[in-house]
Amino acid sequence: MDIGTTVAAILTLAIYSFLYRDNPFYKVAEHLLLGVSVGYFLVTTIVTTIMPKLFIPVFANGELSYLVPGILGALMFLRFSRKLSPYSRIPLALIIGVGSGVAIPAYMQAQLIAQLKTTMLPLDDISNIIIIAAVVSVLMYFYFSREHKGLTGAGAKAGMYFLMVFFGSTFGYTVMARVSLLIGRMQFLLGDWLGIIK
Amino acid sequence: MHRKLPMYICFLFGAFMLVQFFIPHRTSTAIYETILDWVQIIYAFSLLVGVALLIKHHAIIATRPSAKDRPYSGIVLGGIIGMFIFGIFFGRGEDTAFLWVFKYVQAPMQATMFSLLSFFVASAAFRGFRARNTQAVFLLVAALIVMLGRVPVGDMISGFIPKAADWLLNVPSMAARRGIYIGIALGTISTSLRVILGIERTYLGGSRG
Numbered sequence: 001m002d003i004g005t006t007v008a009a010i011l012t013l014a015i016y017s018f019l020y021r022d023n024p025f026y027k028v029a030e031h032l033l034l035g036v037s038v039g040y041f042l043v044t045t046i047v048t049t050i051m052p053k054l055f056i057p058v059f060a061n062g063e064l065s066y067l068v069p070g071i072l073g074a075l076m077f078l079r080f081s082r083k084l085s086p087y088s089r090i091p092l093a094l095i096i097g098v099g100s101g102v103a104i105p106a107y108m109q110a111q112l113i114a115q116l117k118t119t120m121l122p123l124d125d126i127s128n129i130i131i132i133a134a135v136v137s138v139l140m141y142f143y144f145s146r147e148h149k150g151l152t153g154a155g156a157k158a159g160m161y162f163l164m165v166f167f168g169s170t171f172g173y174t175v176m177a178r179v180s181l182l183i184g185r186m187q188f189l190l191g192d193w194l195g196i197i198k
Numbered sequence: 199m200h201r202k203l204p205m206y207i208c209f210l211f212g213a214f215m216l217v218q219f220f221i222p223h224r225t226s227t228a229i230y231e232t233i234l235d236w237v238q239i240i241y242a243f244s245l246l247v248g249v250a251l252l253i254k255h256h257a258i259i260a261t262r263p264s265a266k267d268r269p270y271s272g273i274v275l276g277g278i279i280g281m282f283i284f285g286i287f288f289g290r291g292e293d294t295a296f297l298w299v300f301k302y303v304q305a306p307m308q309a310t311m312f313s314l315l316s317f318f319v320a321s322a323a324f325r326g327f328r329a330r331n332t333q334a335v336f337l338l339v340a341a342l343i344v345m346l347g348r349v350p351v352g353d354m355i356s357g358f359i360p361k362a363a364d365w366l367l368n369v370p371s372m373a374a375r376r377g378i379y380i381g382i383a384l385g386t387i388s389t390s391l392r393v394i395l396g397i398e399r400t401y402l403g404g405s406r407g
Binding site: 054162 | 200201203204205207208209210211212213214215216218219220232233234235236237238239240241242243244245246247249250252254267270271273274275276277278279280281282284285286290296298299300301302303304306307308309310311312313314315316317319320323332333334336337338339340341342343344345348349363365366367368369370371372373374375376377378379380381382383384386387389390391393394401402403
């Protein structure tokens, strides 16, 4: 058993101590996780984006055009100044504008058209009929421009039942994913750390 | 001007990115890729602003003698500074302090945090799952079948349960998800158009400036 495994086991137990009640051991582990995760993320951002996309092109390759996003990025820090904070909206507007412009064709292709295309199924199988009925009825449920009465109401009601099946199965799937993580942690504590189980 | 200039920038870049997709000329594609590079850099800075705000928040608590949570804020700051020093000055490859902390501190704690949720989900389900009406029965039965179908005991009860779980996930559940995705896509497209055209401007914040 090495020191790393013992450290990991102690921190694991510190987090599980929350099952009893909120306590200092849990708080130490929780804050340590926050600090370490933010530190990891900070280093990753610097190493994978700031250095190769800004510092190396500008300072090593002399591509001065990359100073523009650098300056715009630096404008973000004006949020800390009460007087100059409105200027931090400029880079924000650029990000939001570009994001919106890219999102329209991307969602149209990857979500809308692709999802509609895979729903156009031959009506030769009960599962296919259910899929088409479910997609149409769920869309009817989310259609609020018309009162849910008559045919629309019946469709929306059917959509609600399909949504309930979706929520139930998603819940079941999530629970099992969490339980498998729990089993993994127990295997670590009892196997890797204590060596009780193989 | 403080509100109009960002709106014009948003329109200009948003409209360009949208139109470029439909007219992929060599020059416009080069500009498109450059802008995407720029956005990555600016986005990285926006993340750094978030980190700076977190550091500021915890530095204030850590330096306030009367603060009850002072030591915990110190731990947060220690974690950030420690990882930064390890990652930037001592390397990130095999057998480095950075990777050791990730492997033996961050990764186990993250996995434990997520596994902790299984207890809360179970307790919430126990308190909240009541078959009050037909819709709740549908939800309950679907959850039960999927949970049983994912473990060996489900197969031991009946070979039909894992098949039913797969069918539930692949047919009605997937179809409902598809309906939700189509709704999300339509919502995203309309919101993006509103943002580009300057109708939606909540991202500009309050009226200050």
